[in-house]
Amino acid sequence: MNILDDLKLQYKIGGIALRVIYWNIACFLISLVFFYQYSGGGFAYPDWLALSSDPNSFLIRPWTFLTYAFFHSSFLHLLFNMMVLNFASQLFLTFFTQKQYLGLYILSAIFAGIVFALSYYFLSYSASIVGASAAIMAILVAATTYQPLMNVRLLLIGNVKLWHITAVILILDLMQLRLENMGGHISHLAGALFGFIFIKLLQNGTDLSIIISRTIDFFVNLFKKSPSTPFKKVHKNYQKPTEKVTSRIVTKDKTQQQIDEILDKISQSGYDCLTKEEKEFLFKAGK
DSSP: OOHHHHHHHHHHHSOHHHHHHHHHHHHHHHHHHHTEETTTTEEOOOTTTSEESOHHHHTTOTTHHHHGGGOOSSHHHHHHHHHHHHHHHHHHHHHSOHHHHHHHHHHHHHHHHHHHHHHHHHTTOOOEEOOSHHHHHHHHHHHHHHOTTOEEEETTTEEEEHHHHHHHHHHHHHHTTTSSOHHHHHHHHHHHHHHHHHHHHHHTTOOTTHHHHHHHHHHHHHHHSTTHHHHHHHHHHHHHHHHHHHHHHHTOOHHHHHHHHHHHHHHHHOGGGSOHHHHHHHHHHTO
16 A cells, blocks of 8 residues: 555545544645745735635635635644644544534634634734634634543643643733734634633533534535436336235235245255155146
């Protein structure tokens, strides 16, 4: 098995967390080909991928409230996010389902994008953001909200409580809120807030991830409707042989009944157990 086959197998059996990581990596590789400015040494994402705080942009491109969460501004940005995502995903999926994971990732990205766009609009700032950090923070905070006292072993540090790790990351975001990349830190905190709300609502019996699950199921079933017509004919034809079999059973005559009894006797004790008369009867019936 070569590397490509191994990656395909991992993608197939790895679960939703690994697939989300693969999607982020794939988007980064695509962006290297189409959006990286080698002369300037950075990415120039178009307005139809990155999320802009300009209402004239995001109102006519509402999909950017989700697409921005799969692209990154640098390799280190991608690497750090995927490391934290892998860590947070393992914690979250210990307690919750893969559908809830995907629902939280998508909904938190949309929520954080809306908070970013509105914040910058009212502050009269203009900027664009990319990155999965907001959705990752939602997953991490969700796991922490549900199990804050879980022990986590960190290299060179040892065992710490999960809430300690999450608290440090949130404090760092708050400290950098007024510094460079303020929009990114706003979206991080918004994602964290959504993760907290998601778990609290779930504990009260409201699963927000159903919104995403039902939406995905709707589109999947929409594309599955086309081959439904031929199966109706197969279903109708299937009933006909059933009626014939029933008719034969009902109308069996005495001869057929004797044959069945002899065959049952053979299946239980073998052919040698038959009497001479039974052997002759079976021979004549088989002609």
